[in-house]
Amino acid sequence: MAALKASNFEPATWWVLGICLAFASGMTSNPLILISTIAFCVAVILIAREPAPWSQSLKFYLGLSAFILLTRVAFRIVFNYSAPADDTLLQLPALEINLGLGGSISMLGNVSAASLGAAFADGLRLSAIILSIGLANTLANPRKLLKSTPAALYEIASAISVAINLAPQLIESLQRVRRARSLRGRSKGLGALAGTVIPVLEDTIDHSLALAASMDARGFGRRGTMSRFEQTLARLMSLGSLLATSMAIYLFLVNGQLQLLALALGLLAVAFAAIAVRITSRKSNRTRLIKANWQSQDFAVMAFGGVAIFGAIMHWWLP
Amino acid sequence: MKTSALSKVIIGAAGLTSLLMFTWPLFIGSTAANEAVVAQTAFILLMPMILVLILVEFATGGIDSRHLAILGVLTALNAVVRMLGAGTAGVETAFFIIIISASVFGSGFGFLLGTTSLLVSALLSGGVGPWLPFQMMAAGLIGLGAGFIPKPKRRWLLLTALIGYATISSFIYGGLMTMWNWPFLAGIGSSVSYAAGEGVGANILRFINYELLTGGLIWDLGRAITTSVLILVTAPALLATLNRAANRAGFEKL
Amino acid sequence: MVALIKIADVSFSYKASDSPNLNRVNLQIESGEFVLVCGPTGSGKSTLLKVINGLAPHFTGGKFKGSIKLDEIEIASKLPHELSDKIGFVNQQPESAFVADTVIDELAYGLEQLGVAPAEMRVRIEQIAAQLGIEKLLHQPLGFLSGGQQQRVAIAAALAAGQKVLLLDEPTSALDPQAALEIVKTLKRLSSELGITVLLAEHRIERVVEQVDSVIVVHGDGSVTKGAAREQFNDYRMVPPVIELSQKLELLPLATTAAEARNGIGERLFEIRPRLPIAENAAKDWALKINELSVRYQDEIALQPFTATVNQAQITAIMGPNGSGKTSLLWALQGSGLRSTGTAITPWGDCASMPTDERLSVVAMVPQKASDLLFLNSLALELEESDRFAKVSPATTASLFEKLAGRIDPAIHPRDLSSGQQLALVLAIQLVKGAKILLLDEPTRGLDYAAKQQLADQLIKLRQMGKCIVLASHDVEFVALVADEVIQLAAGQMVFSGKTEIALGAESDLATQVAQICNQPGLLTVAQVVLS
Incomplete structure (x- = not known):
């Protein structure tokens, strides 16, 4: 097995792991499991990350998580929750505020240990979700990921990679134009904004037309075969997926009784969406120089994510 | 762009489904209170799926290399401008370019620009998180709506329409994103949390109280003001530039 | 030989109302021919290329009529991507046409679109990279390459799928003379060794004329002719x-x-007339005293301590390759740029310590991209804005602009002006406050021979008005047209300062073409030759 370094794995692997962990954390409120998930994410990031620009945001994710944890707990203290009286931890003066909207709002008052604990667990859960997504974002190379998007999304992925390649150049042009503006005598205030953005935008548009010409002259836009039937089928699948999603949401949240049916509908929605994307991907007969190369270590990491989800579902189902 | 009726239905259904994922705390039933957390987690996965379905729909209909190239450069410009504005409270520079471009290139383009702009600026500044698909969808819907702004011949009328839309959509965007993190931050049980089974009206009042007490509305106001001022200052020039580009390259609206 | 491309009765106009850019054009181009396409800016050189691969009218709009055959197959109504396996296209600025972020991905792009299998793709990429000498660069990011290397990658990308026809739209315009020469030699080799048909649009004829097999002239009135270089240029002005x-x-x-x-x-030996008119303000008062001026960014020295005096009613050219410190020097002189040590004073004060408003009445500068200063929707609005901002009476800028560029429709969008006209507009805006010193950074970039001559006339007019003009340029022929004195920089250091006649004379590395040919002291430009 290759060394545990981010680039030895397919970028999609990290996203599968991150999403699985995020989902699993979302389903539990056990502080121990959540804390170990957070610790696991931080450890994997620290071990596997490499000196790439997208790998430097661990501090941001940790800071944000801490902030959310504190906010969550603070909110629980400030906005009074109907706390049982027997384990009161803090006795604060109760406050009633009426903003004239839907009755009075009670604030502060007695704060119980149990409610603080629940708030803490809630905050931990969101932190764990954030760090799981953070793990994926920190370890997956976005450029490489864009190259393995399904063919159905090829156009959008091209636009995004154009934007990523172009952004640094644009920063340079903005600086250049801003400097040039000072020659004409005004470089401050809102009026200067148009003077800076417009020349850059004009250049950018010229640039985009040149780029479009170059893309087309090199074959962009050649279509493969996708019959009318296939196209309609793909659209019906999309529509089916959306309807199943809405129904699942309704059954799960509004009705609240038919959870198993809701779950089944949710899975059906995902399956329909996958089929729609799969069919639409046939519209192109492009090839890729570098294909996703799934190795055993990728499957191992993804299987780990799958186990986490399985565990979470079992834990939730069998309390 | 030639959109088939089916395609419009799909986009409409996707829009509504995604709104459901933002606004569920308003009409959640009393029997589902315990499952809300699980549902919310599932939405973090389902929202990207809806996004993909809409993007696929737009990508199959009439998009050509010119649309893509201009989408790419406007996305980059938007991401860069957004990074310049980031850090100052309430200053949101992401929306004026989306709204103005959508009014020139059409609502489909607006949706695409909204989603790609938020995605690329998150990729460039390390802001990818569970909130991102929701931000992308909200910004996409704002771009989609901006394509329907009427285009009166008189310039001041058009400017008024754009600024009016910018103000409303700033609050809508803020409202949607606050509603997304409302259950996360306020939890259940307080007088400013959502209350399962109390109905839409009561929950809207609770939400407004939450917005007022946590200062969320001030951010939204800041966003509305900056977007409006930016439109006022840049729209005449931006509109002229984009229209010129559209004519020059023989663009079809998307 | 059989003609590979047959253009028959082709007409094209961008708008139905316009007079046609191409009018009933008939041309035949043979397989493996290396053809120069020339003509003044805006004449339709690039339009001619674009109709061949379908970019016109499909990308530009406009009306097309006629027939184009490639290998006996009619291609006139095809879309660019339908022709992408047969015709390669290379644009003016390679960096704006790159789709990928590394060389190998860029070369693969066209092959991926064509659906070539990955294994075959690798073989083709290796072949084409070897042919263009970029095999060592395959895994480099495109942004790290020099201009010449980028252009090679663009050519390789255009030919990777085995295209037999290569169209290039002014591919050397952003390159210095040395890099341009190498590109042209490569193209020659592609045509003679691999039999690739090359059509090259270029206005700097001197860079290519020795290599090409034939010349197409797009005359600007819609007519197009093809022939050997010496027939085509007999009575041609550009x-x-x-x-x-x-x-x-x-x-x-x-x-x-x-x-x-x-x-x-x-x-x-020729009888020669003076190169420049005698300046009326012959007293030669000084305008800039530069003393030990240096510019240093962090650990990089852009300009070594520099001392010089520049006079009024005089044009001074700062010459040197890209990166030799020309731009840093100009910005430091202007006053808002960095000055690490030393001073630069004018008789009207020190520009660095003036507020911007006041500075504009002493020194004006035109940056490398003149269009960076233009942001309004019409010429008229730009001119009014300039009057208002400079607090001068209405139409002052307009009359100055008219003096420089002639009368132009005020409703036109500034971006639709030619590069030369944009430059004149920026000159007018910058000079309206009566600045005595004018600084120009690479003003001839993108100008054709006619526009350069026009700019030269404008600058000499300003010189006669007593302005002190300092311009940075590596355009030898242009400097010969205008400059009294030349300062030469290399790697931030002044290596020469003196008369233009010496700097660009026959003995110098920078000799003008006329100096090289005639080798007669004091003779630099064609206009100096007096026919008896």
Whole structure:
């Protein structure tokens, strides 16, 4: 097995792991499991990350998580929750505020240990979700990921990679134009904004037309075969997926009784969406120089994510 | 762009489904209170799926290399401008370019620009998180709506329409994103949390109280003001530039 | 030989109302031919290329009529991507046409679109990279490459799928002369060794004329002719000094290269007139005293301590390759740029310590991209804004602009002006407050021969008004047209300062074409030659 370094794995692997962990954390409120998930994410990031620009945001994710944890707990203290009286931890003066909207709002008052604990667990859960997504974002190379998007999304992925390649150049042009503006005598205030953005935008548009010409002259836009039937089928699948999603949401949240049916509908929605994307991907007969190369270590990491989800579902189902 | 009726239905259904994922705390039933957390987690996965379905729909209909190239450069410009504005409270520079471009290139383009702009600026500044698909969808819907702004011949009328839309959509965007993190931050049980089974009206009042007490509305106001001022200052020039580009390259609206 | 491309009765106009850019054009181009396409800016050189691969009208809009056959197959109504496996296209600025972020991905792009299998793709990429000498760069990010390397990658990308026709739209315009020469030689090799048909649009004829097999001239009135270089250039105006001189001397056959011209002229000595008119303000008061001025960014020295005095009513050219410190020097002189040590003072004060408003009445500067300063929707609005901002009476800028560029429709969008007209507009805006010193950074970039001559006339007019003009340029022929004095920089250090006649004379590395041919002291430009 290759060394545990981010680039030895397919970028999609990290996203599968991150999403699985995020989902699993979302389903539990056990502080121990959540804390170990957070610790696991931080450890994997620290071990596997490499000196790439997208790998430097661990501090941001940790800071944000801490902030959310504190906010969550603070909110629980400030906005009074109907706390049982027997384990009161803090006795604060109760406050009633009426903003004239839907009755009075009670604030502060007695704060119980149990409610603080629940708030803490809630905050931990969101932190764990954030760090799981953070793990994926920190370890997956976005450029490489864009190259393995399904063919159905090829156009959008091209636009995004154009934007990523172009952004640094644009920063340079903005600086250049801003400097040039000072020659004409005004470089401050809102009026200067148009003077800076417009020349850059004009250049950018010229640039985009040149780029479009170059893309087309090199074959962009050649279509493969996708019959009318296939196209309609793909659209019906999309529509089916959306309807199943809405129904699942309704059954799960509004009705609240038919959870198993809701779950089944949710899975059906995902399956329909996958089929729609799969069919639409046939519209192109492009090839890729570098294909996703799934190795055993990728499957191992993804299987780990799958186990986490399985565990979470079992834990939730069998309390 | 030639959109088939089916395609419009799909986009409409996707829009509504995604709104459901933002606004569920308003009409959640009393029997589902315990499952809300699980549902919310599932939405973090389902929202990207809806996004993909809409993007696929737009990508199959009439998009050509010119649309893509201009989408790419406007996305980059938007991401860069957004990074310049980031850090100052309430200053949101992401929306004026989306709204103005959508009014020139059409609502489909607006949706695409909204989603790609938020995605690329998150990729460039390390802001990818569970909130991102929701931000992308909200910004996409704002771009989609901006394509329907009427285009009166008189310039001041058009400017008024754009600024009016910018103000409303700033609050809508803020409202949607606050509603997304409302259950996360306020939890259940307080007088400013959502209350399962109390109905839409009561929950809207609770939400407004939450917005007022946590200062969320001030951010939204800041966003509305900056977007409006930016439109006022840049729209005449931006509109002229984009229209010129559209004519020059023989663009079809998307 | 059979013609590979047959263009029959082709007409094209961008708008139905316009007079056609191409009018009933008939051309035949043979397989493996290397063809130069030339003509003034806006004449339709690039339109001619674009109709061949369908970019016009499909990407530009406009009306097309006629027939184009490639290998006996009609291609006139095809879309660009339908022709992408047969015709490669390379744009003016490679960096704006790159789709990927590394060289190998860029080369793979076209092959991926065509659906070539990955294994075959690798073989083709290796072959084409070897042919263009970029095999060592395959895994480099495109942004790290030099301009010449980027252009090679663009050519390789256009030919990777085995295209037999290559269209290039001014591919050397952003390159310095050395890199441009290498690109042109590569193209020559592609056409003679691999049999690739190359159509090259270029206005700097001197860079390519020695290599090409034939010349197409797009005349600007819709007519297009093709023939050997010496027939085509007999009475054509937009030519480099070598050919201009041969035309003036009526050499027969027409000399198109320096060597031919030297043979034709032999040991003749010419009567010569002065290069520049005598400045009325001949007292030569000083305008800038520069003392030990240096510029240093962090650990990089852009300009070594620099001392010089520049006079009023004088044009000084700062010459040197890219990165030699020319731009840093200009910005430091202007006052808002960094000055690490030393001073630069004017009789009207020190620019660095003036508020912006006041500075504008002393020193004006035109940056490398003049259009960076233009942001309004019409010429009229730009001119009004300038009057208002400079607090001068209405139409002052407009009349100054008219003096420089002639009368132009005020409703036109500034971006639709030609590069030369944009430059004149920025000059007018910058000079409206009566600045005595004018700084220009690479003003001839993108200008054709006519526009350069026009700019030269404008600058000499300003010189006659007593302005002190300092311009940074590596355009030898242009400097010969305008400059009294030359300062040469290399790697941030002044290596020469003196008369233009010496800097660009026959003995110098920077000799003008006329100096190389005639080798006569004091003779630099064609206009100086007096015919008896």
